[in-house]
Amino acid sequence: MGLGVNATCDCGYFESDLSLGGNMDGTCMLFPALCRQCGRIVTVDVAQQSASCPFCRGSDVVRYDAPSLSADTKAGEAVQWGADVLRDSAYFCPKCGEYNLGFAGSGDFFD
Ligand SMILES: [Zn+2]
Ligand SMILES: [Zn+2]
Numbered sequence: 001m002g003l004g005v006n007a008t009c010d011c012g013y014f015e016s017d018l019s020l021g022g023n024m025d026g027t028c029m030l031f032p033a034l035c036r037q038c039g040r041i042v043t044v045d046v047a048q049q050s051a052s053c054p055f056c057r058g059s060d061v062v063r064y065d066a067p068s069l070s071a072d073t074k075a076g077e078a079v080q081w082g083a084d085v086l087r088d089s090a091y092f093c094p095k096c097g098e099y100n101l102g103f104a105g106s107g108d109f110f111d
Helices: none
Strands: 002-009 014-022 029-035 040-045 061-063 077-081 084-087 099-110
Touching: 002 029, 002 077, 014 040, 014 077, 014 084, 014 099, 029 084, 040 061, 077 099
Parallel strands: none
Antiparallel strands: 002 014, 002 099, 014 029, 029 040, 029 061, 077 084
């Protein structure tokens, strides 16, 4: 179970079909993450011991709730699933390298 998430930056970077959520039993926990190798935002299953990018299979991925990727770690929630939160903050954009990116729920749910 989870929520669809979109990421948008002022520079024109746009990533849709990201996911936030997972199983109740904790075997799957999807979270948007930065893949440094692909230079884009991907959805990673962070419940796995070695979380990897679904596109390049690389492990150089950083969850977007990492303080280093957010300009304001105390902003209100933009998208929330249980204890997992993307804030109404300015996040790091992999395309322009600025803290200008925002997350929003797409309104979609998945099982
Ligand atoms: Zn990748
Ligand atoms: Zn950007």
